[in-house]
Amino acid sequence: MTDTLTIERTGGPADANPPAPQAVRKKKSERPVWEEPPTIAGEAAKGITLGGVLLIMLVPLWIIVVTSLSTQGAVNRAGGLVLWPDGISFEAYRVMLSDSTVRNALLVSLGITAVGTVVSLAISVMCAYGLSRSRSLGHRFILTLLIITMFVNGGLIPTFLVVTGLGGYGQWWALILPSAVSVFNILILRAFYSSTSLDLIEAARIDGAGDWRILWSIVLPTSRAVTAVMALFYGVGYWNSFFNVMLYMPTDSEKWPLQYVLLTYVNRGNGLPGTVNGGFGDQFSQTAPLSLxxxxxxxxxxxxxIVYPFVQKHFRTGVLTGAIKG
Amino acid sequence: MTTVESDRAGRPARLDWRIRLRRDRSLILMTLPAVVLLLVFNYVPLFGLVTAFQEYDPLAGVWQSVWAGLYQFERLMGDPLFWGALKNTLYLSFVQLILFFPVPIALALLLNSVLSQRVRNFIQSVVYLPHFFSWVLAITIFQQMLGGAGALNQFLRGNDIGTWDIMTNPDTFALLVTAQVIWKEAGWGIIVFLAALAAINTDLYEAAAADGAGRWRRLWHITLPGLRGVIVLMLVLRLGNALSVGFEQFLIQRVAVGHDAADVLDTFSFYYGIATGDYSYGAAAGLFKSIISLLLIYGANKLAHAFGEDGLYRK
Known part of the structure; x- marks a missing residue:
């Protein structure tokens, strides 16, 4: 039991002090009868390792959130990053959101993520279902066509030349379409569709339902978990992308997404363009206060x-791993 | 959609292709958007690789550019920057193989031994999270923790121990990027190993325990053999991708540590191809990388087959 003790209550961000063993409620052991009782040293080592892993993940996030909520005074007193809340202030967020570049970037990021996710998901779901019916005409050929792209690709420069050749320089679609399809995600969806609701599909077919109808009314409702996971994958991909911005619209700061602002402004420590007449130009044009x-x-x-907790529980359903070997 | 004929009717005779086309036309139509996008953005660039054998001129385009034969490849072979990028790529790949690869396996074994389902779920949710961070975000977090003005140095300065600049030191760059990869991806990496662990029959453990096998013997004789297939598969994937060590991660940090330490094959293509307008040169570097990568995937699979495992595809 002791292994669970050190970890059980490290739930909050303030998990610096492991709780005393006595504090934990009695619980029936889930240990199989044949397993030997744990040694104290072994359990302690396990608890410390896992606790350490959690701290490495969570402490940086904690420090960043606390610092962002700190007053300039608190930052000065701490000599930089703030470890412990010492005067909470939302001033940094107010200043940030009143800056036109950041507001713009937020809208751009949200827009690209929303549109991109819908496009990618629709294309992938359709393609995966189209390939999932065994014995349909040409599905082997199309599948091969897809899988080849996982191993062979033109690489950075030929792709860049194709996109710019199609007039994609500075265009929104250049951020979405070239990477809209993930063959890997299609394969996961396809593996899922090939094995679920076969009886239901069969029954619907006998009742005269076509494939569009079956996809919409049977397959999609019975595969919500995997669809949610795919939406998260695609959404995160679009939200996090910054390199295609660097390629296709490097100078147009009106079209920068948030990640590019983060790179320019926080990572590189440069001032942001377009903030001079924003009224808060001084805070943004020079290296800004840390909390900002x-x-x-x-x-x-x-x-x-916001999204992660809702989708994360589906990771465990075996949605992904079942398909990796399949 | 009235042309439904059950495709699972189990009829032995194959239908005529025209009937099958009528029957399956919606299915084929559904795959069309994905197929078109892949043709345009994956297959057309494949033919664009001919630029590697040209002196590509953006104004003239692929069709009118002057052919240069193997000139670009000769330039590559004589370019110390290219050899530096190749050396960095292989070195970083090797360091990551040694230091990163075992971490998810160890973490999965450790997590698997935690009995409480609630604790396991909580740890899993936390360690999966950084996988969904962008590299910009992950590196910014590292910078804030370990950089010159970061939390660590703030602490060191506060206690008069001096400073230790990790983020801009080219000598320890390999260790830094490996630490970043471990922080960001090791947690996510356990997912396949956890699934493989869950698939091991618990009767085996019980029988072994009844026969007197202790904890470590059970790990060695049951758990690790049970993971063997997945470990080999992951190793094959890792070897096949040995020349892709993480493009964005290096692109972002190149400014801080300089190109000697941070240039890998992918960033080489970008900086000496696109950024300077020397497209053919960059394309040649990209083609070089692709060919070696294919050979690596092929070789790694051969290796997996030699070990009696499936690898990426079956023999």
């Missing part, structure tokens, strides 16, 4: 943290 920078970091995190 941390607020930008938190802003890029928030959408992920």
């Amino acid at each position: 920078q941390m607020a930008v970091v938190v802003l890029t995190l928030i959408p992920l943290l």
Whole structure:
């Protein structure tokens, strides 16, 4: 039991002090009868390792959130990043959101993510279902066509030349279409569709339902978990992308997404263009107060943290791993 | 959609292709958007690789550009920057193989031994999270923790121990990027190993325990053999991708540590191809990388087959 003790209550961000063993409620052991009782040293080592792993993941996030909520005074007193809340202030967020570049970038990021996710998901779901019916005409050929692209590709420069050749330089679609299809995701969906609701599909077919109808009314409702996971994968991909911006619209700061602002402004520490007449130009044009920078970091995190808990529980359903070998 | 004929009717005779086309036309139509996008953005660039054998001129385009034969490849072979990028790629790949690869396996074994389902779920949710961070975000977090003005140095300065600049030191760059990869991806990496662990028959453990096998003997004789297939598969994937060590990660940090330490094959293509407008040169570097990668995937699979495992595809 002791292994669970050190970890059980490290739930909050303030998990610096492991709780005393006595504090934990009695629980029936789930240990199989044949397994020998744990040694104290072994359990302690396990608890410390896992606790350490959690701390490495969570402490940086904690520090960043606390610093973003700190007053300039608190930052000065701490000599930089703030470990412990010492005067909470939302000033950094107010200043950040009143800046036109950041507001713009937030809208751009949300827009690209929403449109891109819908496009990618629709294309992938259709393609995966189209390939999932065994014995349909040409599905082997199309599947091979797809899988080849996982191993052979033109690489960076030929792709760049094709996109710019089609007039994609500075265009929104250049950020979405070239990477809209993930063959890997299609394969996961296809493996899922090939094995679920076969009886239901068969029954619907006998009742005269066509494939569009079957996809919409049977397959999609019975595969919500995997669809949610795919939506997260695609959404995160679009939300996180910054390199295609660097390729296709590097100078147009009106079209920069949040990640590019994060890179320019926090990572590189440069001033942002277009902030001179924003009224808060001084705070943004020079290296900004630390809490402001941390607020930008938190802003890029928030959408992920909102969506993650809802989707994350599906990871365990074996959705992904079942398909990896399949 | 009235042309439904059950495709699972189990009829032995194959239908005429025209009937099958009528029957399956919606299915084929559904795959069309994905197929078109892949043709345009994956297959057309494949033919665009001919630029590697040209002196590509953006104004003239692929059709009118002057052919240069193997000139670009000769340039590559004589370019110390290219050899530096290749050396960095292989070195970083090797360091990551040694230091990163075992971490998810160890973490999965450790997590698998935790009995409480609630604790396991909580740890899993936390360690999966950084996988969904962008590299910009992950590196910014590292910078804030370990950089010159970061939390670590803030602490060191506060206690008069001096400073330790990790983020801009080219000598320890390989260790830094490996630490970043471990922080960001090791947690996510356990997912396949956890699935493989869950698939091991618990009767085996019970029988072994009844026969007197202790904890470590069970690990060695049951758990690890049970993971062997997945470990080999992951190793094959890793070897096949040995020349792709993470493009964005290096692109972002190249400014801080300089190109000597941070240039890998992918960033080489970008900086000496696109950024300077020397497209053919960059394309040649990309083609070089693709060919070696294909050979690596092929070789790694051969190796997997030699070990009696499936690898990426079956023999």
